[in-house]
Amino acid sequence: MALSNSEIADIFNQMADMLEIKGENPFKVRAYRNAARTVQNLGKSLDSLMEEGMELTKLPGIGHDLAESIAEIIETGKFSKLEALKKEMPEGLDKLLSIEGLGPKRIRQLYDTFHITSLEELAKVAESGEIYTLKGFGPKLVEKILKGVRLAKKAGHRFRFDVAKPFAEELRSYLENFEGVIDVEVAGSYRRKKETVGDLDILVVAENWERVVDWFVAFEKIKEVVSKGPTRSTVILRNDLQVDLRSVAKESYGSALHYFTGSKAHNIKIRKMAIEKGWKINEYGVFQGERRIGGETEEQIYRMLGLRYIEPELREDRGEVEASLEGRLPKLVTLEEVRGDLHVHSNWTDGHASIREMAEAAKAKGYDYIAITDHSRHLTVAKGLDEKRLREQMEAIDKLNETLDGITVLKGIECDILEDGSLDLPDSVLNELDIVLGAVHYKFNLSKKEQTRRIVKAMQHPCFNVLAHPTGRIIGHRNAYELDMGEIFKACKNEQVALEINAQPERLDLNDIYAKVAKEEGIKLSVATDAHDPMSLDFMEYGINQARRGWLEKEEILNTRTLKQLKALLKKG
């Protein structure tokens, strides 16, 4: 069985960790990490790329050796170089890297001296005091390590964007309204609208930093003040979200914002371009020798490098710099361009509001249309509709439309894709609907081949319009089901099926990477909320964030169209 891209990326990351602890050439370590990132960012599985006979060395950061390594991993499921390293050094050492304050050098020291390979052994040596015999280990560090061991289970935890957002925005206005504060921006992955954020990086331009920091650490939702320094202060909020506040000089604002917005890979690329011009970019500005020649705004930095401005959502080193150079950056879709919502539930099944209430809430948002897409009969827990009740609902919608002004309700269904790939309702009724979403709600654990065959077969049904939450993943809870995405994309093209970006913040499915591939393949997308109540129509924002991260433009999204255009697009053939 071929390994997935993320499994291969994990292998390379583990390889990098082990090499680092071994003390290998740091650039070799970096090469493995770069390769892991490249693999993770691919929209197509490596095994299918190999099957197609693609030269893997064409991928950035993959050279002769790594291409062979990938081939070996795909063929055998194992990586002999990693296996060999594990014989030299026990597995588990790389887990210690997650402890704050412990890096490769100190882990090596601990292993060489005490043969420490686990958190338990580490705690023992730290508590007994033996650890102090090592050079460079003082009381503060040891305390930090012990704390890290206790927190190890939580390590690596990231917060969903929607969870972090209220804290970010509350802090933003809390700081903005303090006297002497000139500029506030929440940078980092939050500004890039990533689906999860590790922490919040807030930049502040202020006349009196000391007083701003005092104000900051007095914020009521803070659990712990970690540090309070002359340029930076770190706190932990009650929900364990870490917030870094950074003082920035006015003239450095652009370069600081760029630096702290990231991503790291994007920044490295930009800095390399500066080097080629004989400049240096850091968080304080653009420099020629000692002389500052720019950095007040991000726009200026990009302009100096001969680049068009790159939106934060694109800054992942997924081709945006090249696209910018060549003047082919996408004009990213905006929330304002959305004219309707194509995945909405009502209290006919598991929704909490009537169709009218949903329609009026949508109208209040300025939409022209919504599609009511309740569940089909197989989903009994949600009171799924059988043909009879669906026909009743269709009639009710027709009547409702006669009384509604300024918004149209489309008749739809979120139809279960059964295990054999057939749809959960008869053709006779599906034919009469305005829109048919197909979705998988059970049997998530079929083999890749079976699951792909199941979904492709369903998509071949002539009424099938949109594949809803295509991969089934739930952020932090459930992985995507095994699926050959190449085959799914192919079927989308052949059958004129659109893919959904489900805007539920725990789904955001398709993800950004697949959304970009879908775009490149010429596939249409529907950004839809799957709302079960009027408030959830606001989730559209998260779906649009993901669409923007997937490089999508207005034209590629069904629900930016007028009702007339949309209806034409939904009619196949």
Added chain:
DNA sequence: GCCGTTTTCGGCCCGACTGTTTTCAGTCG
């Protein structure tokens, strides 16, 4: 281990902070 219009060797982003030192290594973002 990758990469290349200064190309097959010799570079590889850049700086701050912390804790430990007494001038700096290690870690982090």
